[in-house]
Amino acid sequence: MTAPEVLRVEDLESGYGEMQVLWGVNLRVPERSIVVVLGPNGAGKTTTLRSIMGIVRPWKGKIVFKGQDVTMLKPHEKVARGLSLVPEGRHLFPELTVEENLLLGAYTRLGKENPSDTLELVYNLFPRLKERRQQKAGTMSGGEQQMLAIGRALMSKPSLLMLDEPSQGLAPKIVRDIMETLERLRDEWRLTILLVEQNIAQSLKIADYAYILEQGRIVLEGPAEEVAKREDLVRAYLGI
Numbered sequence: 001m002t003a004p005e006v007l008r009v010e011d012l013e014s015g016y017g018e019m020q021v022l023w024g025v026n027l028r029v030p031e032r033s034i035v036v037v038l039g040p041n042g043a044g045k046t047t048t049l050r051s052i053m054g055i056v057r058p059w060k061g062k063i064v065f066k067g068q069d070v071t072m073l074k075p076h077e078k079v080a081r082g083l084s085l086v087p088e089g090r091h092l093f094p095e096l097t098v099e100e101n102l103l104l105g106a107y108t109r110l111g112k113e114n115p116s117d118t119l120e121l122v123y124n125l126f127p128r129l130k131e132r133r134q135q136k137a138g139t140m141s142g143g144e145q146q147m148l149a150i151g152r153a154l155m156s157k158p159s160l161l162m163l164d165e166p167s168q169g170l171a172p173k174i175v176r177d178i179m180e181t182l183e184r185l186r187d188e189w190r191l192t193i194l195l196v197e198q199n200i201a202q203s204l205k206i207a208d209y210a211y212i213l214e215q216g217r218i219v220l221e222g223p224a225e226e227v228a229k230r231e232d233l234v235r236a237y238l239g240i
Contacts, residue, residue, distance in 0.1 A: 003030040005064075006160050006192045007052070012061035014051040020059070021047045023216045028209075029160065034186050034193045036203045036224065039213035040238055045196040046088060048213065049164050052194075053085045054078055066159060080108050082159035086166060090149040094138025098129050101137050101148055105155030115155065121189075122151040125181065143174035150181065160192045161185065167199045175199060179206050200238060204228040212238065 007029040015021040021044045029035045039045050050056040052063055054075040063071045070078055092101055102122060106115040123130035126147045132140065137148055146166055153161060163182075167175040179202050185191040197203040204210060207224035212234070220233055227234065 006031050008064040010062040013059045021216050029194050032190050033208040035209045036195045036207040037211045043213040044216040049162050084153040084156050084158035084161050086149045086153045086163040088164040090145050092137040097134050099133040105152035108156045143170050162194045164196045
């Protein structure tokens with residue numbers, strides 16, 4: 001039996017000013033799956049997430065989240081419905097403590113329901129954050145800041161967690177830890193995840209389904225295991 005879709009993107013076109021970046025992007029994210037979007041720099045991966053989130057206003061197409069058309073909703077309205085984005089570069093509040101940053105993620109109606117319980121779940125997922133809960137976020141390592149960014153997004157109790165390049169700039173061991181965490185979120189938290197990545201090997205290991213984006217268009221898609229086997233095509237499209 002096929003899992004129901006949490007997110008469906010149909011013929012999405014988007015861009016900045018007069019510059020078009022996305023050209024008819026279609027993708028599906030089934031419930032309790034990890035879907036990865038791969039592509040070289042400038043392919044449109046970040047624009048795809050920003051358009052889904054509403055940070056960039058879609059030009060054409062449709063975004064359906066949990067069966068409802070949310071194409072033109074504002075970002076805070078999408079967060080209230082269960083969409084959450086961990087942006088590239090993390091965007092934490094460096095002068096606030098770990099715990100203050102986490103609690104800022106619990107501002108939605110769902111997040112305000114028993115935030116202390118959600119906080120404890122996040123601390124169980126990332127014990128290091130609990131150890132450093134009174135430390136200022138700006139003094140933490142890159143890996144710890146990435147954990148905090150993910151934890152903050154989880155505080156809103158999302159149905160769909162989107163992550164933009166979570167492995168960027170991190171040591172290989174930390175990257176593996178982050179990927180293992182995403183697997184736990186799918187398997188134990190039963191979360192649905194849409195992941196944008198340049199780390200091909202690690203992301204294909206944990207993903208259920210993969211899309212390759214090139215110059216704003218989906219050029220290859222399929223179950224992650226099958227895409228990983230198409231080394232010639234992956235190499236051609238991703239330039240490796």
